Amino acid sequence: MTVQAVEKIWVDVAAVDEFVPNGGRAVLLEEKQIAIFNFNLTEWYATANQCPHKQQNLLSRGLIGNQCDLRKVACPLHKHTFDLETGEHLGGNPEWVLETFEIKVEDGRVYLAV
Numbered sequence: 364m365t366v367q368a369v370e371k372i373w374v375d376v377a378a379v380d381e382f383v384p385n386g387g388r389a390v391l392l393e394e395k396q397i398a399i400f401n402f403n404l405t406e407w408y409a410t411a412n413q414c415p416h417k418q419q420n421l422l423s424r425g426l427i428g429n430q431c432d433l434r435k436v437a438c439p440l441h442k443h444t445f446d447l448e449t450g451e452h453l454g455g456n457p458e459w460v461l462e463t464f465e466i467k468v469e470d471g472r473v474y475l476a477v
């Protein structure tokens with residue numbers, strides 16, 4: 364069996380200037396809502412905007428912060444928290460996994476990998 368490397372395609376989704384420091388914002392990527400979060404406009408995360416708890420598109424309006432060494436987001440509806448790196452539910456429910464996406468910033472633009 365041959366393993367083939369799959370080349371990432373980076374899609375330009377927004378300008379860094381469109382984000383406020385230490386917050387989130389939703390963008391559309393191929394008709395899917397993606398929540399993009401930043402810490403001080405220097406550290407970036409991307410997840411599905413849809414909360415795994417009740418499938419509501421609102422995570423981009425959640426509060427971000429730290430839990431131990433983890434970066435997290437708290438859903439604004441019922442306050443469940445998720446690891447921004449892995450999407451894991453920090454309350455321990457293995458069925459509530461938040462989809463995460465690779466993200467990068469170059470020349471003032473924010474890109475997501477598809």
Ligand code: FES
Nearest residue numbers: 414416417438441
């Ligand atoms: S909808 Fe997000 S915690 Fe309930």
